Each structure stands twice: as C-alpha cells, then as structure tokens.
Amino acid sequence: MERSxxxxxxLLELTQPLVDEFEVVHDVRGLGLMWAIExxxxxxxxxxxxxxxxxxxxxxxxxxxxxxxxxxxxxxQVAGHKLAVLKVLPPLVVTDEDIEQFVxxxxxxxxxAQHMPRSLTRFALxxxxxR
Numbered sequence: 244m245e246r247s248x249x250x251x252x253x254l255l256e257l258t259q260p261l262v263d264e265f266e267v268v269h270d271v272r273g274l275g276l277m278w279a280i281e282x283x284x285x286x287x288x289x290x291x292x293x294x295x296x297x298x299x300x301x302x303x304x305x306x307x308x309x310x311x312x313x314x315x316x317x318x319x320q321v322a323g324h325k326l327a328v329l330k331v332l333p334p335l336v337v338t339d340e341d342i343e344q345f346v347x348x349x350x351x352x353x354x355x356a357q358h359m360p361r362s363l364t365r366f367a368l369x370x371x372x373x374r
Contacts, residue, residue, distance in 0.1 A: 244275075247335060250342060251275040257346040264350075267292065267303065267357050276337065280349075282307075282327040285357075300325040306356035307349075315348035 251273050258280065261268045266285035273279065282303050284292050295302050304321045307329055311317045322328035333341065 247275045250333075250337060250339070251278065253339065254278050254342050254346070257342065258349070261350065261353065265353050265357055268353065276333050276335070277330070278332075279322060279328050279330045282329070296327070301327045303327050303356065304329045307352050310352045310355065311348060315344075315352070317345060317348055 254276070255271065255273050255278070258271045258278070261280065262271055266287060267282045268280060269283035270281040271279070272281075284296070292303065295306070301321055301324065304327045308319050308321060311319050317331075319329055319331045322330045331345070333345075
C-alpha cells in the first residue's frame with residue numbers, strides 16, 4: 244500500500260502541470276494509483292472543441308485514448324459514456340520508469356489531440372450537420 248501511495252503521488256506530481264500546460268486539461272486527480280484527467284472546453288473557446296463535443300459528448304477523450312494505445316501501447320479508457328474524463332488504473336507492479344514513460348506519452352498525445360487535424364474537423368462539422 245505504501246508503494247502504491249508513493250507511485251500515485253508521483254503520478255499526480257508529474258501530471259498536475261498539464262492543467263497549466265494545456266487549455267483542454269481542466270483537472271488531474273487520483274487516489275493511490277487510481278488516476279484520472281478531465282478535459283473541458285479550452286478557455287479560448289476553440290470551435291473545433293465545440294464541434295467534436297457536439298458530435299458526441301466526451302469524444303475528445305477518445306482522441307487521447309486511441310493514440311495512447313495505438314502509438315504508445317498504453318491501455319486507458321474513458322471514465323464513462325459522454326464523459327471527457329480519461330482514467331488509468333496501472334497494475335501494482337508499475338515502476339517509476341513506467342510512470343515517467345506514461346506521462347511523456349500522455350503529454351505528446353494531448354498536444355496532438357489539442358491540435359486536431361483539418362480532416363477530423365471537417366468530419367465533425369459534417370457529422371454535426373453544420374456543413
């Protein structure tokens with residue numbers, strides 16, 4: 244239990260700065276190794292966020308979950324239907340290095356998702372019936 248608490252504290256310490264680094268990150272929270280990140284509309288009110296969320300509330304979180312798995316082989320999941328919350332429940336055998344690798348992959352993935360490609364924006368517009 245002590246190891247889980249220590250590693251969970253490290254995970255929170257390394258991910259808490261993401262709230263200030265990315266406009267779409269609204270909260271980072273955890274208890275032991277149970278950890279979550281909540282996404283929300285950027286303060287700048289980007290139209291692409293609104294389009295993606297109009298298609299399906301919580302869809303932005305999938306833009307993080309999918310590349311985390313496909314590009315970094317990190318299994319995570321959206322916390323629930325229509326929630327823009329990603330949760331991670333690492334195994335108790337996770338190491339300090341695993342946590343550092345996760346934070347690096349997460350940072351890269353959020354940066355990419357925050358700057359959605361035009362093709363995805365066009366898709367969202369069409370699906371939302373705006374275009």
